[in-house]
Amino acid sequence: MASPRSRAESIDARRREVHEQLANVELELTALRRTREGLSDDDEHDPDGVPLSAQWSRLEGLKQMKLEALAAIHEAEARLARGEDGRCRVCGRPIASARLAARPEATTCIDCTP
């Protein structure tokens, strides 16, 4: 392996990264909720900004993505513990190392990824 990091380390680093991103999204959601509470209905349509409702759905979508990434990271760790790491959970073939480097939580190969 060319990578100096073990799989456990890169999965762990990825988890910390996603946790941090999730925390940031939560902060933005909290800030947005406060802004929304401070506005009357008329202010919802800010002429020079993205409507709050659009910002809200963007952030909710982001949050959902981060939660799914955390679930995938958890699964990748469980597979590593079972010795199934690096194999596609659909077809059983090895997952390309470049793919694992880019997405340490990947549990499927490129071909089996929807």
Ligand SMILES: [Zn+2]
């Ligand atoms: Zn596959």
